[in-house]
Amino acid sequence: MPVPGSLKRQPIDKNEIAQLLERQFNLPKPETLAYLQMLERSNVGVNELAETLALSRSEARDLLQTMLSRGLIIRAPGSEEAFSPLHPRMTMTNLFKIYEKMVVQNLRDRRATVDRIVNLLTPIFDERKN
Numbered sequence: 001m002p003v004p005g006s007l008k009r010q011p012i013d014k015n016e017i018a019q020l021l022e023r024q025f026n027l028p029k030p031e032t033l034a035y036l037q038m039l040e041r042s043n044v045g046v047n048e049l050a051e052t053l054a055l056s057r058s059e060a061r062d063l064l065q066t067m068l069s070r071g072l073i074i075r076a077p078g079s080e081e082a083f084s085p086l087h088p089r090m091t092m093t094n095l096f097k098i099y100e101k102m103v104v105q106n107l108r109d110r111r112a113t114v115d116r117i118v119n120l121l122t123p124i125f126d127e128r129k130n
Contacts (some may be wrong), residue, residue, distance in 0.1 A: 012036075025095045026102075027070075030055075034063055035072050038085040043076035045083075070094060 018032040030053065037052060038044045050060035064083055067073045071094030076082035085091070 021095070025099045027095060030063055031067050031070070031072065034067060035085055035091065038073060038083065039088070043079070043082040043084045045079075045081050047081075070098060 014033060014036050015029075017036065018029040021027040021032050022029055034044075034049055034053060037049070046057060046060050046064065049055070049064065050057050053060065053063075055063065064073065068075070068083070071086065072091050073083045073085050076084045086094070
């Protein structure tokens with residue numbers, strides 16, 4: 001693993017990253033593409049994002065709001081209409097925490113289903129002994 005500070009910028013395949021994040025963390029492709037665009041700038045406004053991603057202003061605003069709630073971006077200082085990306089480490093940590101919470105909840109739900117089925121089927125099993 002490279003030593004921090006020694007990482008060099010390398011070309012990336014934005015679609016490949018978007019597909020990977022969608023597959024692994026259920027992150028919609030437009031959010032990844034918007035985040036990747038924002039990484040190259042200090043901040044991005046609603047109009048700029050709408051123009052570069054071919055979205056309406058309303059769609060861009062909704063996309064940014066969702067990204068904000070997921071912890072991918074923050075509001076740029078001094079502007080209600082501009083946003084800045086969080087550091088990739090922070091972004092991925094936030095995505096992982098959301099995913100982890102979902103997985104834990106899914107496991108709890110499945111455990112509850114197992115318990116319900118056992119409770120339903122045990123009397124049937126016990127009756128056959130008689």
